[in-house]
Amino acid sequence: MVLSPLSRRARTAVVAALTAVALVLPASSSAAGPPDDGWRALPAAAAPDANPLKxxxxxxxxxxxxxxxxxxxxxxxxxxxxxxxxxxxxxxxxxxxxxxxxxxxxxxxxxxxxxxxxxxxxxxxxxxxxxxxxxxxxxxxxxxxxxxxxxxxxxxxxxxxxxxxxxxxxxxxxxxxxxxxxxxxxxxxxxxxxxxxxxxxxxxxxxxxxxxxxxxxxxxxxxxxxxxxxxxxxxxxxxxxxxxxxxxxxxxxxxxxxxxxxxxxxxxxxxxxxxxxxxxxxxxxxxxxxxxxxxxxxxxxxxxxxxxxxxxxxxxxxxxxxxxxxxxxxxxxxxxxxxSIGYELRVAAVRTSHQRRSLDVSVRIQNDGVAPFYYDWPLQVAAVGRDGRIARTWTTPWKLSGIKPGAPVELSTALRTAGLRKGDYTLVLRAANPMRGGLPLRFATAGQDTTVPGWLTLGRTRIS
The missing domain is CATH 3.20.20.80 (Glycosidases)
Structure with missing residues (x-):
């Protein structure tokens, strides 16, 4: 049987549908998405021996x-x-x-x-x-x-x-x-x-x-x-x-x-x-x-x-x-x-894209534990300069308590970069413990604490 070729409109619809599916792949998938969708997988790591409130x-x-x-x-x-x-x-x-x-x-x-x-x-x-x-x-x-x-x-x-x-x-x-x-x-x-x-x-x-x-x-x-x-x-x-x-x-x-x-x-x-x-x-x-x-x-x-x-x-x-x-x-x-008790949070993938005066950041986070993290401690992204110092910190609207076991989530936000000096930066992520001197919440992800103690390294970006 010979199949007739798809019309341009039909091909466009199929591509759009496939792209939508790719964006909701479970965070536990071995692939972060097709190579051209901008997602970059972050390797898993062992959970820390101690984490706050568990x-x-x-x-x-x-x-x-x-x-x-x-x-x-x-x-x-x-x-x-x-x-x-x-x-x-x-x-x-x-x-x-x-x-x-x-x-x-x-x-x-x-x-x-x-x-x-x-x-x-x-x-x-x-x-x-x-x-x-x-x-x-x-x-x-x-x-x-x-x-x-x-x-x-x-x-x-x-x-x-x-x-x-x-x-x-x-x-x-x-x-x-x-x-x-x-x-x-x-x-x-x-x-x-x-x-x-x-x-x-x-x-x-x-x-x-x-x-x-x-x-x-x-x-x-x-x-x-x-x-x-x-x-x-x-x-x-x-x-x-x-x-x-x-x-x-x-x-x-x-x-x-x-x-x-x-x-x-x-x-x-x-x-x-x-x-x-x-x-x-x-x-x-x-x-x-x-x-x-x-x-x-x-x-x-x-x-x-x-x-x-x-x-x-x-x-x-x-x-x-x-x-x-x-x-x-x-x-x-x-x-x-x-x-084995409580939460175990892991960032599975990250995606960034640049706008004129902002940096769009998305992460896929999953909870491999048995319970949520019950407080909405501020989830913050920071830009670390080549000198190892944090140049700017943004507090996102993301909610930790919404990340339930077995239900990976995709979180996105636009970070305003106006006034941030041009150059290369390393993006890092943390859930900020509101108690001064409190134990940092650490993700079960490779890159935790590698750039700045208490922060998870997401990757490099250029502000231009």
């Missing part, structure tokens, strides 16, 4: 035994709330400043009742006659006490505290994540075994009081990411993430009360796309889970990889990694596990 983290302190970008701490409410409407923020400031001085962001929560520690209830509430209950559980032996969470005076005090905390710290770059805390043992939103099971009294906050705290936090914070312990229909629609504090032990679905059971029941299994998941690797598993062979027993999941896949977790408290620390193969396995 990985394993220790209790606050100076450690060099394991790579990390964050530190964790608790504070009792009475450390900062000194009266019904009086606050002394110094204890919180001291913690945040010490952590920031090490280049790290903080994750933290406040508590009223921490077993085996002195009570965190503000003294003015005790003076007003707030009902408290002593207990011996968790080696407490009456040291801490469980308050009546539904007492109107306590409820009002929590409203005031949450509003004040949000007014002062929402958007503070030193705070990576804040957990709601306040309610229950350790601020973990439960009072088990005093939870109303047959033969027990229920000491926990009523559903109405839980909702009041949830909504107060949601109203007080718009920028800093929040987490609550348990997924539920009460918090499903709120701008809150979750923390699984029994990770790899009661994470995978099964008995109906595990973390992923609750996620499914609340309809929040896809919430990780917008709200972060964190938590703690179950303490009993921290020293045994990464050994070869794995040495953890008991009735827990003992399955780190599946937990990561299902939860899309970004960070986990795992103090064992820092003290006493891992060695040999166990260290290697733990480091691989830490790197």
């Amino acid at each position: 990985g394993f983290i220790p209790y606050a302190g100076s450690y060099s035994t394991f790579p990390h970008s964050m530190e964790w701490f608790y504070l009792p409410l009475n450390a900062v709330m000194t009266g019904p409407d009086r606050f002394d923020w110094k204890p919180l400031e001291d913690q945040l400043n010490a952590i920031a001085a090490r280049g790290h962001q903080a994750a933290f929560r406040f508590y009223l009742d921490y077993p085996a520690k002195p009570s965190g209830i503000p003294q003015f509430l005790l003076d007003q006659g707030l009902l408290t209950r002593p207990y011996d559980d968790f080696d407490n032996h009456g040291l801490s006490v469980s308050p009546d969470y539904d007492d109107p005076r306590l409820a009002a005090a929590l409203d005031t505290f949450i509003a004040a905390l949000g007014k002062r710290y929402d958007g503070d770059p030193r705070a990576g994540f804040i957990q709601l805390g306040l309610l229950g043992f350790w601020g973990e939103w439960h009072t088990w075994p005093h939870n109303g099971d047959p033969g027990t009294e229920n000491w926990f906050a009523s559903q109405a009081q839980q909702l009041r705290v949830l909504k107060a936090y949601d109203q007080a914070f718009d920028k800093t990411k929040l987490m609550v312990r348990y997924p539920s229909t009460d918090n499903a629609a709120l701008d809150l993430g979750y923390h699984d504090d029994s990770f790899a032990y009661s994470t995978l679905p099964g008995p109906g009360w595990h973390f992923m059971d609750l996620m499914q029941q609340a309809g929040t299994t896809g919430k990780w796309l917008k709200a972060p998941i964190g938590g703690e690797l179950r303490p009993e598993l921290q020293g045994c889970l990464f050994a070869v062979p794995m040495q953890c027993g008991g009735d827990g999941d003992n399955n780190f990889a599946d937990g990561v896949t299902q939860t899309h977790v970004s960070w986990l408290l795992n103090h064992y990694a820092f003290s006493p620390g891992y060695t040999g193969t166990t260290y290697d396995n733990a480091l691989a596990a830490a790197k």
Whole structure:
């Protein structure tokens, strides 16, 4: 059969269609596009051992035994709330400043009742006659006490505290994540075994009081990411993430009360796309889970990889990694596990073109991790002169949070070059950590840190 030649209009339409297809090739493709479309592939590289706001983290302190970008701490409410409407923020400031001085962001929560520690209830509430209950559980032996969470005076005090905390710290770059805390043992939103099971009294906050705290936090914070312990229909629609504090032990679905059971029941299994998941690797598993062979027993999941896949977790408290620390193969396995959580951003290709007074820059970025980067840190492009100095920096309108795992994106912007001296420059890219001295976000791309520390080299260009 003989095919008739295409008309000029038809050929033009075919070429246009093929060109459109080339521009949306997945960033994971081995080719950045046809040779004449201007795209240049950037080779992949190993992900850094530590990147901001992800990985394993220790209790606050100076450690060099394991790579990390964050530190964790608790504070009792009475450390900062000194009266019904009086606050002394110094204890919180001291913690945040010490952590920031090490280049790290903080994750933290406040508590009223921490077993085996002195009570965190503000003294003015005790003076007003707030009902408290002593207990011996968790080696407490009456040291801490469980308050009546539904007492109107306590409820009002929590409203005031949450509003004040949000007014002062929402958007503070030193705070990576804040957990709601306040309610229950350790601020973990439960009072088990005093939870109303047959033969027990229920000491926990009523559903109405839980909702009041949830909504107060949601109203007080718009920028800093929040987490609550348990997924539920009460918090499903709120701008809150979750923390699984029994990770790899009661994470995978099964008995109906595990973390992923609750996620499914609340309809929040896809919430990780917008709200972060964190938590703690179950303490009993921290020293045994990464050994070869794995040495953890008991009735827990003992399955780190599946937990990561299902939860899309970004960070986990795992103090064992820092003290006493891992060695040999166990260290290697733990480091691989830490790197497997959270985001992993890679710039796959770059394209530039010159206009009269601007430079058009496009990049293809993909996320090879299991979670987004949840903050829109400024994505900046800079021109580096032959002297190695940055001649100009442009802040782009690109949004980091929109780069989801498995969904490569193409970002473009026009950079005004008026006033920039003519000559050859090297273009570099970074996501600027808003905390001064903070750990740079590094891409899993060859060329990271090669021209300027903390920046990814995109390639050479000429301004004429």
